[in-house]
Amino acid sequence: MTATPSRALANLDGLFSKLASPLPPVQFTGATGARYNMGAGQPDPDSLPKMELIETLEGIFSGPEGNAALMYGDAAGFLGLREVLAAKLKRWEGIDVPASELLIVNGSNHGLAIVAQAFLNVGDTAICEAPTFMGGLRPLRQLQARTHGIPLDEDGMRIDLLEAKLVELRAAGTPAKLVYTIPNFHNPAGVNLSLARRRRLAELADIHDFVILEDDAYGELRFEGDHLPAVYTFATPGRVVRSATFSKILSAGMRVGYLLAPEPVIARLNAMKLDGGASPFTNRLAAGYYARHGDAHVHELIAIYRRKRDALVSGLEAAFADAPDLKPHWRVPNGGFFLWMRLPEGIDSVRVAKEAGDRGVAYVGGPLFFADGSGKEYIRLAWSMLSEEDLGSAARLVAEAIKVAARG
Ligand SMILES: Cc1ncc(COP(=O)(O)O)c(C=O)c1O
Known part of the structure; x- marks a missing residue:
C-alpha cells in the first residue's frame, strides 16, 4: 500500500458561506466518559x-412494504406513519388532523431548522425563552437572527414581558417574525406554559403578526396532573407550526420527528427539505412499531x-x-x-x-x-x-x- 503524500489544506476562508459555522460540530450524545x-x-x-423492533422489521421485510422501505419515498414521509401519528394526535390530545397536515423530519432538530429557515431571512428578529433548548437556538444563530430571550417563571414564558418586547421591537422597526416556545416540561427549566398564557400567546401572534414555533418534545411524558392543550389548538390556523418527536418516547437514534401545520404551510416547509425525503426505512419501522405497541410503551x-x-x-x-x-x-x-x-x-x-x-x-x-x-x-x-x-x-x-x- 502506498502512503498518501501529506498535502497542505487548501485555504477556503474566502469560499465558506456566511452560514457555514467556524465552530466544531455539536456533539449530541453528551458522551463524556463520565461514570x-x-x-x-x-x-x-x-x-x-429492541425485540419488538426486530419483530416489526421482520414483518416489513417479509411483506409488501419490504422493497419500499429500501427505496426512495415520499419527501413528506411515509403516509402510513403520518396516519399513525394523526391517529395518535386524536387519541392523546383530541387534535383531529389529516395526514396531509403532518411532515416527517429527520428528528425534531431538523424540523426546528426548517421552520426557522422558512420564516427568517438572515438578520431577522426572533424571540425564544430564556433559558431555552440549545438545539432551537442553533438555527437562529445560523441565520444570524437578532434573538431576544424572554424570562420564564413557574408558569412558563412571561407573556407580559413578551408583549412588552414585541411592542418595543415593532417601535424600533425590527418586529419579531418568529417566537420559539417549549410549552410542556421545558428543556431545561422543566416548567409548563399555563393555559391562560397559551391562549394569550396565540392572540399575540395575530396582533403582532408572527409565527409560533411550538416545540413539544416531551408532552407525552406527564407524570402528574392534566394534559394542557397545545398552543396550536388556540391559534388562528397557520400561526403555529408544532414540532414533536419519537426521540423521547421510542428511539432518538431512529431520527423521526414531525411538524404539524395546515396544508399550505406544510407544502412550503416540505419544499425547504433538501434531505432526499424522510427515511422510508425508519418511517416504516416507527409506524409498524407504534401502531402495535406505542401507547403501552x-x-x-x-x-x-x-x-x-x-x-x-x-x-x-x-x-x-x-x-x-x-x-x-x-x-x-x-x-x-x-x-x-x-x-x-x-x-x-x-x-x-x-x-x-x-x-x-x-x-x-x-x-x-x-x-x-x-x-x-x-x-x-x-x-x-x-x-x-x-x-x-x-x-x-x-x-x-x-x-x-x-x-x-
Ligand atoms: C425541547 C427539545 N426539542 C427538540 C429536541 C430534539 O430532539 P430530536 O431531534 O431528537 O427529535 C430535544 C432533544 O433534546 C429537545 O429537548
Missing part, C-alpha cells in the same frame, strides 16, 4: 424496545421516568439535609427529563463543574441555554439515562461538589 452522565437528554437505555416510560425523577430529587434532598443553606433552588417538574437548579449565590459554577467532573459526574451548565450566554448560576441535570440507584449516587456527588466549591 454518571446526566448531560444529554438521551432516553433510558434499558427500555429501548409510552405508559411504561412515564412510570420509569417518574421513578427516576423521584430518585434524583429525593437523593438531592437527603444530600443537602445537613447543609440547607447550600441547597440549590429547584422546582420539581411534573414530566420530561430535566431538573434545573440555581446554585446559591457566591458559589463558583466552574468550580462545581470541576469538582463534579472529578467525582465522575457530567451535567450541562446554564450558559448553553441562554441566547446571550448568561446563566452561569444554573445547572441542568438529566435523570433520563441513569438507573435509579446511580441517580442516588450522582445526587450525593453533585451535592458534595457544591459543598466543596462553597468552601472556596
